Amino acid sequence: MSGKGKNAPRGASLWVPRLFIGISALFAAVMLILPLAVVLTEAFSSGLQVFLRAVSDIYARKALFLTLEATAASVFLNTVFGLAAAWVVTRYSFAGKGVLTTLIDIPFAVSPVIAGMIFILTFGRLSWLHPVLEEHGIRIVFATPGIILATVFVTIPFVAREVIPVLEARGTDEEQAAVLMGAGFFTIFRRVTFPHIRWALLYSVILCAARAMGEFGAVSVVSGHLRGKTNTLPLHVEILYSEYQFTAAFAVSSLLVAGAVIILTARNIVEFAARKEDSLNVH
Amino acid sequence: MRARGKKAIIPGFGCSMGLTVAFVSLLILIPMASIVLEATRLGLSGFVRTVTDARVLAGYRVSFTCAFAAALLNCFFGLLLAWVLVRYRFPGRRLMDGLIELPFALPTAVAGIALTALYSDKGWIGSLFAPAGIKIAYAQAGIIIALTFVTIPFVVRTVQPVLEQLDKSYEEAGRILGASKTRIFFRIVFPEITPALLTGFGLAFARALGEYGSVVFIAGNMPFKTEIAPLLIMSKLEGFSYGEATAVALVMLAASFVIMFCINRVQAHASGFAGEL
Numbered sequence: 001m002s003g004k005g006k007n008a009p010r011g012a013s014l015w016v017p018r019l020f021i022g023i024s025a026l027f028a029a030v031m032l033i034l035p036l037a038v039v040l041t042e043a044f045s046s047g048l049q050v051f052l053r054a055v056s057d058i059y060a061r062k063a064l065f066l067t068l069e070a071t072a073a074s075v076f077l078n079t080v081f082g083l084a085a086a087w088v089v090t091r092y093s094f095a096g097k098g099v100l101t102t103l104i105d106i107p108f109a110v111s112p113v114i115a116g117m118i119f120i121l122t123f124g125r126l127s128w129l130h131p132v133l134e135e136h137g138i139r140i141v142f143a144t145p146g147i148i149l150a151t152v153f154v155t156i157p158f159v160a161r162e163v164i165p166v167l168e169a170r171g172t173d174e175e176q177a178a179v180l181m182g183a184g185f186f187t188i189f190r191r192v193t194f195p196h197i198r199w200a201l202l203y204s205v206i207l208c209a210a211r212a213m214g215e216f217g218a219v220s221v222v223s224g225h226l227r228g229k230t231n232t233l234p235l236h237v238e239i240l241y242s243e244y245q246f247t248a249a250f251a252v253s254s255l256l257v258a259g260a261v262i263i264l265t266a267r268n269i270v271e272f273a274a275r276k277e278d279s280l281n282v283h
Numbered sequence: 284m285r286a287r288g289k290k291a292i293i294p295g296f297g298c299s300m301g302l303t304v305a306f307v308s309l310l311i312l313i314p315m316a317s318i319v320l321e322a323t324r325l326g327l328s329g330f331v332r333t334v335t336d337a338r339v340l341a342g343y344r345v346s347f348t349c350a351f352a353a354a355l356l357n358c359f360f361g362l363l364l365a366w367v368l369v370r371y372r373f374p375g376r377r378l379m380d381g382l383i384e385l386p387f388a389l390p391t392a393v394a395g396i397a398l399t400a401l402y403s404d405k406g407w408i409g410s411l412f413a414p415a416g417i418k419i420a421y422a423q424a425g426i427i428i429a430l431t432f433v434t435i436p437f438v439v440r441t442v443q444p445v446l447e448q449l450d451k452s453y454e455e456a457g458r459i460l461g462a463s464k465t466r467i468f469f470r471i472v473f474p475e476i477t478p479a480l481l482t483g484f485g486l487a488f489a490r491a492l493g494e495y496g497s498v499v500f501i502a503g504n505m506p507f508k509t510e511i512a513p514l515l516i517m518s519k520l521e522g523f524s525y526g527e528a529t530a531v532a533l534v535m536l537a538a539s540f541v542i543m544f545c546i547n548r549v550q551a552h553a554s555g556f557a558g559e560l
Contacts, residue, residue: 027364028379030408031431035394038400111494111532116520118318121314188294207387250400253393257389267384
């Protein structure tokens with residue numbers, strides 16, 4: 001039996017790929033590119049002056065600062081934790097390892113609104129901790145610490161999840177050899193382990209930063225929407241939008257779009273570099 | 284707690300274990316435990332009364348149907364995108380590949396107002412449908428669009444690596460034996476990518492169920508019609524009825540854990556097969 005495809009005219013065999021590529025391109029254009037385009041168009045729809053006034057507004061600047069603060073805290077804490085957790089999970093065997101890895105994944109399974117809610121329940125005014133906090137004058141909910149806590153919580157799994165499989169696949173032979181040759185913990189980590197995980201780590205830090213910068217639901221619950229105090233950039237966008245200051249909302253959004261484009265570019269560069277190095281190592 | 288076995292000679296156990304346990308306890312265990320505490324305060328009758336309230340039930344229905352529809356849409360388009368990105372070479376392929384993660388990088392609030400602007404009656408896309416009397420923004424269709432947007436990467440990125448590593452010799456054998464391209468796809472390729480597709484579907488469904496930021500702008504938030512369950516939790520928290528918020532959240536949590544459990548089963552099953560081969 002001869003294959004149908006071979007006897008068919010060349011045009012017919014190209015028809016299906018062209019249709020598939022066409023539908024995919026249309027989907028990507030409508031679902032991914034148009035939303036970006038509409039933000040930029042709306043942001044500049046009332047001219048450059050209005051745009052500049054919206055993004056240089058004192059509340060926008062304070063929101064930007066708080067967003068950067070929360071993102072930095074989340075990236076730093078989760079990098080330290082993610083590396084420690086990945087090291088523990090892949091370098092030793094101990095009772096309760098399965099429970100630990102499941103616990104680390106919880107923030108991904110939880111709605112952002114619920115992530116915010118648990119901090120209100122823990123530190124809010126109905127919590128048993130509240131009198132103690134009150135006594136020492138510590139405010140967590142409806143204040144900056146709450147925003148940072150909520151942001152850190154939703155990004156907990158990023159680093160650990162990305163680094164664990166890489167360390168798992170590497171095995172522990174190299175570290176054991178290093179121990180036998182008398183190397184200490186920091187030497188082993190810096191010289192033996194780190195070179196293998198640096199791309200995975202960088203990649204996960206980029207994704208962690210993206211999520212931290214854009215987190216809305218969890219932060220919205222704990223912030224209390226105090227302008228100039230507990231407003232992050234995404235929350236500032238919401239406030240402007242609900243006040244019908246549409247141009248200003250889109251202008252501030254365009255800053256976040258710029259952030260997203262930078263993050264996306266960095267992600268792709270890191271992935272490309274990692275793949276290149278990977279193929280060099282194999283062959 | 285002590286490390287066991289051969290691996291124990293690697294230094295740093297105490298320090299890394301201590302750090303991990305402290306972090307997990309402070310940031311995950313204690314806050315999550317507060318849900319249980321709050322739920323016991325509410326009691327079973329209070330819980331049942333809250334979650335069987337007509338408005339809450341309607342919220343669950345909207346959340347589950349829209350999340351399911353979005354995950355299903357993404358199964359179709361995600362599979363198509365993964366296929367096109369792996370199997371074809373065309374100008375703009377790298378750009379398309381690089382754009383897939385955009386929904387993860389773009390803050391959900393920005394996505395929300397952008398989609399609302401696009402799909403409202405006067406928007407670029409909404410105005411095309413408005414003359415026919417089709418409303419997208421401020422209706423369930425809008426919720427589905429928003430949820431589809433935020434979950435685009437899941438199916439593409441779970442199916443893509445499996446397609447890349449698929450051994451082409453089976454497809455070739457099928458072609459030599461005279462099978463049509465459709466038949467080859469459904470009998471040879473599809474069974475191989477089914478676990479990945481199910482995983483992607485589950486991840487997208489779970490994420491869509493909990494999604495808040497992108498939906499609240501486009502939904503219109505009308506009780507019984509376009510009010511999602513996370514929004515109900517939000518408004519109960521704003522009214523300081525923490526007990527009721529916890530009750531609504533518990534059902535959502537249970538649903539997420541069931542989905543996560545199913546995903547784990549699918550993956551264990553798939554890797555079990557791979558181990559046999």
